[in-house]
Amino acid sequence: MNDRQIFEATDEEAATIKSKLVAFNDSKMPLIQALTPQVINRSIKEGDAVVAGILATMDRWGILYIDILWVKETCRGKGYGSLLVNAVEKEAREKGAKLSRVETLEFQAKEFYEKLGYQVFGVLEDCPEGYKDYALSKRLV
Numbered sequence: 001m002n003d004r005q006i007f008e009a010t011d012e013e014a015a016t017i018k019s020k021l022v023a024f025n026d027s028k029m030p031l032i033q034a035l036t037p038q039v040i041n042r043s044i045k046e047g048d049a050v051v052a053g054i055l056a057t058m059d060r061w062g063i064l065y066i067d068i069l070w071v072k073e074t075c076r077g078k079g080y081g082s083l084l085v086n087a088v089e090k091e092a093r094e095k096g097a098k099l100s101r102v103e104t105l106e107f108q109a110k111e112f113y114e115k116l117g118y119q120v121f122g123v124l125e126d127c128p129e130g131y132k133d134y135a136l137s138k139r140l141v
Contacts, residue, residue: 029061038095040064040088044080052080056088064092064140066102069109081109085116093140100140106132113138 009017037060043053052075055068066088071080089100102118104110110120113136122135 040091042084042087044084051075052084054084054088056092058092058095058097062095062097062099064089064097064100066100069102081112082116085113089138089140097140100138101135102137103133103135106134110134110136
């Protein structure tokens with residue numbers, strides 16, 4: 001059967017595809033919260049300037065995803081990163097999260113997350129080329 005054709009999906013078709021997968025997933029796993037992921041973004045300021053921040057979301061199954069953690073270079077080593085991670089973990093835990101996940105490149109913060117109790121569960125070689133991408137997780141219970 002080589003008569004199938006592939007087309008660029010329209011926005012409406014993309015929404016249909018997503019809703020079909022969401023419906024399937026929902027039929028297999030119980031949700032612990034509303035359908036919309038909860039955003040948990042926090043920052044640390046010195047005066048009006050942001051010197052550190054974390055962008056995270058908690059998905060429908062109680063998994064916290066740390067998307068971005070940034071600390072101004074002159075503020076690194078002062079505990080700002082730990083404060084931010086601990087703050088979003090605490091809030092996610094209070095909302096029912098049982099697990100936290102993060103990805104970090106080898107030149108970023110692998111050791112930092114390991115010091116906070118995260119464990120590597122996956123490594124992608126050459127992602128991007130010449131570097132390793134680490135996936136780490138931590139139980140929040």
